[in-house]
Each structure stands twice: as structure tokens, then as C-alpha cells.
Amino acid sequence: xxxxxxxxxxxxxxxxxxxxxxxxxxxxxxxxxxxxxxxxxxxxxxxxxxxxxxxxxxxxxxxxxxxxxxxxxxxxxxxxxxxxxxxxxxxxxxxxxxxxxxxxxxxxxxxxxxxxxxxxxxxxxxxxxxxxxxxxxxxxxxxxxxxxxxxxxxxxxxxxxxxxxxxxxxxxxxxxxxxxxxxxxxxxxxxx
Amino acid sequence: xxxxxxxxxxxxxxxxxxxxxxxxxxxxxxxxxxxxxxxxxxxxxxxxxxxxxxxxxxxxxxxxxxxxxxxxxxxxxxxxxxxxxxxxxxxxxxxxxxxxxxxxxxxxxxxxxxxxxxxxxxxxxxxxxxxxxxxxxxxxxxxxxxxxxxxxxxxxxxxxxxxxxxxxxxxxxxxxxxxxxxxxxxxxxxxxx
Numbered sequence: 079x080x081x082x083x084x085x086x087x088x089x090x091x092x093x094x095x096x097x098x099x100x101x102x103x104x105x106x107x108x109x110x111x112x113x114x115x116x117x118x119x120x121x122x123x124x125x126x127x128x129x130x131x132x133x134x135x136x137x138x139x140x141x142x143x144x145x146x147x148x149x150x151x152x153x154x155x156x157x158x159x160x161x162x163x164x165x166x167x168x169x170x171x172x173x174x175x176x177x178x179x180x181x182x183x184x185x186x187x188x189x190x191x192x193x194x195x196x197x198x199x200x201x202x203x204x205x206x207x208x209x210x211x212x213x214x215x216x217x218x219x220x221x222x223x224x225x226x227x228x229x230x231x232x233x234x235x236x237x238x239x240x241x242x243x244x245x246x247x248x249x250x251x252x253x254x255x256x257x258x259x260x261x262x263x264x265x266x267x268x269x270x
Numbered sequence: 271x272x273x274x275x276x277x278x279x280x281x282x283x284x285x286x287x288x289x290x291x292x293x294x295x296x297x298x299x300x301x302x303x304x305x306x307x308x309x310x311x312x313x314x315x316x317x318x319x320x321x322x323x324x325x326x327x328x329x330x331x332x333x334x335x336x337x338x339x340x341x342x343x344x345x346x347x348x349x350x351x352x353x354x355x356x357x358x359x360x361x362x363x364x365x366x367x368x369x370x371x372x373x374x375x376x377x378x379x380x381x382x383x384x385x386x387x388x389x390x391x392x393x394x395x396x397x398x399x400x401x402x403x404x405x406x407x408x409x410x411x412x413x414x415x416x417x418x419x420x421x422x423x424x425x426x427x428x429x430x431x432x433x434x435x436x437x438x439x440x441x442x443x444x445x446x447x448x449x450x451x452x453x454x455x456x457x458x459x460x461x462x463x
Contacts, residue, residue, distance in 0.1 A: 084335040092332055096340045100347040107351045114358030122361065203368070205442065245438065 122200075127157050130187025130196040131167040134159035138169060145267030147259065154263050167195055170264060174256035179203035182212075182252040186260040193225045197257060202249075209249030217243055217250070226261045277398045280406030286379045287410035287450075288457040293379035296370045297411060298446040304427045307415025309363045310370060311408025313352050317374050318383060318407070321345045322400030325388040341384045342375070349375040379407060410453075417449050 082088050120139070127138050138157035146153040157169040169187045176182075182202045187195035199213040211217060220240050221231070232238025233250050242250035286292045296314070301307040324344050332340050353371045356364040364371065374380065383403055388396040419425055422440030424432040439445045 082331060082333045084333040088333045089336045093336055093339060093343075096328075096332075096343050100343050104347055104350055107354055111354040111358035115354070115361075118358060118361040201365075208438070208441070 126185040126198045126200050127159075127169045127187075129198040130185050131157075131159040131169050132161075132189070132195060134161050134166060136160040145263050147263055154260065156264075156267065165190060168264065170260040171200065172256045172260035172263070174252040174259065176248065176255050177202060177204055177252040178209050178246070178248045179205065182249070182256055184253065184256045184260070186257055188261070188264050191225075192227070192264075193223055194221050194257070194261075195223070197221050197253075199253075204249045205246070208243070208246040211243045211246060212249050212253045217253075221257065226258075231257050231261070273395075273398055276395060277402040280399070280402030280404070281409060282457070282461060284403075285406045285410055285457065286403055287407060287414070288454050289461070290379070290382075291454075292382055293377040293407065294450075296373060296377060297414065298443065298450065300367055300370050301411055301415040301418055301446060302441050303419045303423070304412055304415040305363075306366055307411035307413075308408060309360075310367055311404075311411040313356065313367070313371060314374055314377060314380070315401075315404030315408050316352055317345065317348045318380050318404040319397065319400040320348045321380055321384050322388040322396040323393065324348075325384045326391060326393045326396035329389045337389065338381075338385070341381060341389070345380050345384065346375045379403065414446070414449055414453060417453065418445055421445075421449075 082092070123139065131138075136159065138159050141158050141160075143156050143158075144153040145156055155171040157171070158165055159167045159169065167187055167189050169185050172184055172186055174182045174184075180203050182204070183200040185198045185200050187197065189195045197218055202209070202212075204210055204212070224231075230238040231240060232254050233240050233242040233247060235242060235247060236251065236254075238254065240250065240254055280286065282289075284290060287294070287297050293314070296310055300310045321341070321344050325341055328340070328344075329337075349372060352374070353364075356367075356371060383399060387399050391399070416426055418440045419427075420436075422436045422438060422445060424430060424434055424436040437445075440449060
């Protein structure tokens with residue numbers, strides 16, 4: 079078959095058909111994958127919450143409430159965990175913009191007595207092999223179970239008590255900062 | 271050219287990464303571990319294969335002057351499909367590769383094969399070419415990722431075979447250039463022999 083000539087009409091019709099078919103196909107795939115993507119996001123959130131608070135029997139995602147940071151318009155998401163109707167802890171989704179590769183999102187779990195239960199890393203773009211080590215137990219263990227009143231949650235370089243990850247001080251600092259933000263907001267929002 | 275030659279050229283003689291030096295952006299960007307390299311390679315393989323097939327089928331109906339825009343639309347569609355499917359069914363891998371998945375669309379190897387091969391050859395030949403090139407690309411990325419992971423982190427496919435930290439620079443972007451340079455040297459030696 080001979081090649082189609084590059085007349086104006088031919089080009090317009092061809093491009094129209096190509097884009098029409100492409101957009102139809104994409105719309106179809108989008109519909110198909112919409113649910114799995116939502117499910118994957120929710121599962122990730124739940125896994126992050128589950129990792130940082132004690133056992134619970136309510137639905138923290140449904141009970142979520144927001145607490146404003148300071149005077150500004152921003153607020154953090156609080157996920158309360160309860161067992162038999164009694165609060166056992168709160169997971170706080172917090173962030174720091176001091177990361178090496180932009181925002182670092184953490185989920186900080188705080189027990190009812192104000193100590194840190196556990197922390198999980200939700201999202202970040204830190205250097206693989208360096209900053210990513212903040213998600214490993216070795217670094218996180220320093221935060222587990224401590225009372226923010228008695229331990230200074232800053233890296234040692236800033237005069238705190240947390241040993242930064244080798245060659246990833248900036249990522250460690252962002253981790254600390256996000257945790258401090260969560261605790262400060264928690265004090266304001268829960269303990270009145 | 272026999273079908274076998276057509277297929278195998280993507281591995282050694284015309285390997286997209288080691289010989290043609292095409293598509294280096296994802297090559298250098300995501301190969302910090304063997305798993306990442308392989309996942310990226312497979313995603314590109316899918317796009318390459320599908321776009322080669324479609325382009326070879328529609329080439330006779332596309333006027334010459336609008337062939338590049340048409341090819342790009344075809345390629346972009348497949349990239350978006352890969353992106354959506356990965357986000358839905360392999361969220362962990364998708365998160366690791368992040369921005370590099372949508373960037374497959376500007377990977378010159380994909381448009382390069384569509385323009386230089388699929389738009390001039392038959393359906394079967396294009397399919398074989400896409401498969402060969404895609405596997406060659408996957409092979410190159412996995413190899414590069416493995417080398418960087420072995421030297422930089424003393425592990426392979428996430429499995430740690432030795433205690434310690436390794437030479438950190440190989441995980442970082444400069445290590446990608448160093449490792450790629452040496453691999454190209456080795457491939458050149460291998461090719462001449």
C-alpha cells in the first residue's frame with residue numbers, strides 16, 4: 079500500500095484518529111486501575127499507622143481529625159487509636175521540608191503518656207543508600223519509647239541527643255524536625 | 271538479516287546502553303540497586319515492544335509529516351498505561367522508580383526504534399527488534415545495578431552477602447558514571463573478540 083500523502087486534510091484526520099484512540103484506551107485503563115491505586119494508597123497509610131501505635135480496635139482513618147500548626151493555615155492529620163473505646167495512642171502524619179530531596183513525611187505514634195511509641199517513614203526522596211537508612215530500625219530505635227520531655231530530639235551536631243546517620247546528617251535532621259513538629263502539635267492539640 | 275540476528279543484536283552488537291549509548295538518563299538515575307535496574311528495564315521493554323508493534327502496524331496510514339507526533343502519542347499512551355498499572359499493582363516498585371516511569375516517554379531508545387526500525391519494517395521484524403532491544407536494555411540496567419549494588423552496598427538483589435558498608439560513591443550518581451564507563455570498556459573488549 080502506498081504511503082498516505084501529507085496533505086492538510088490527511089494530517090488532521092490522522093492525528094485526530096490517533097489521539098482519539100489513545101485517549102479512549104487511557105480512559106479505559108484509568109478506570110480499571112483507579113480502585114487498585116486507591117487501595118494501595120490506603121493500605122500503605124494503614125500499614126504506617128499500624129506500625130506506630132499500640133493494638134487498637136477502632137478505625138483510625140475514619141476518626142482522623144486535624145490540628146493546626148501554630149498560627150499558620152497548615153495542619154497535621156491525627157489518627158487516634160482506641161481499644162474498647164479508650165484511647166491508647168495517636169498516630170500523627172507530620173513532615174519536614176529540610177530533607178535532602180524535598181519533603182520528608184513521617185508517621186509518629188505517641189502513647190497516651192506522651193512518650194514516642196514508634197515512628198515510620200511514609201514518603202521521602204532522600205539519597206538511596208544514605209538518607210534512606212532513616213527508615214531502618216538502627217536509626218529509628220533511638221526514638222522508640224523515649225519521653226520528649228527528658229530527651230532532646232535533635233541530632234548531636236545541633237546539640238541534641240540523637241546520633242545522625244553517617245553521611246546523612248541532613249536527612250537525620252529532617253527526621254528529627256518532623257518528629258519535633260509532631261510532638262509540639264500534639265501537646266497543643268491533645269493536652270490542653 | 272535472520273530473525274535470530276535481528277533479535278540478538280540488542281544484546282551485544284547494538285546494545286542500547288553499552289554501544290548506542292541511548293537512554294542514559296534512566297540508566298544512570300535508577301540503577302542504584304539491581305532490583306530497580308531490572309524493574310526499569312522491564313517497564314521500558316514493555317513500552318518498546320508495544321510501541322514497535324503498533325508503529326509497524328499503523329505506519330502505512332500515517333502521512334510522513336506527522337509521523338513523529340503520532341509515534342509520540344502512541345509511546346506516551348503505553349507509558350501512561352505502565353505508570354497506572356504499576357501504581358495499582360506494584361506500589362512499592364512504583365514508589366522506588368518514581369519520576370523515571372513517566373520519563374520513559376522521552377527515552378530516546380523508544381522513539382529511536384520506532385523511527386529507525388519499526389516505521390520501515392514489517393510487524394514480525396519490529397516485534398523481534400523491540401523484544402531484543404528491550405531485553406538488551408533490561409540486561410544492561412540489571413548488570414549496572416548489580417555492579418553498583420555489589421560494590422556500594424555489598425548486597426545483590428537486596429540480599430546482603432557481606433557485613434559492612436561498601437564503597438558509598440557507587441550508590442551515588444558519580445558511581446553510575448564510573449561503573450558505566452568500566453562496563454562499556456569491558457563490552458568493547460568482548461565485542462571485538
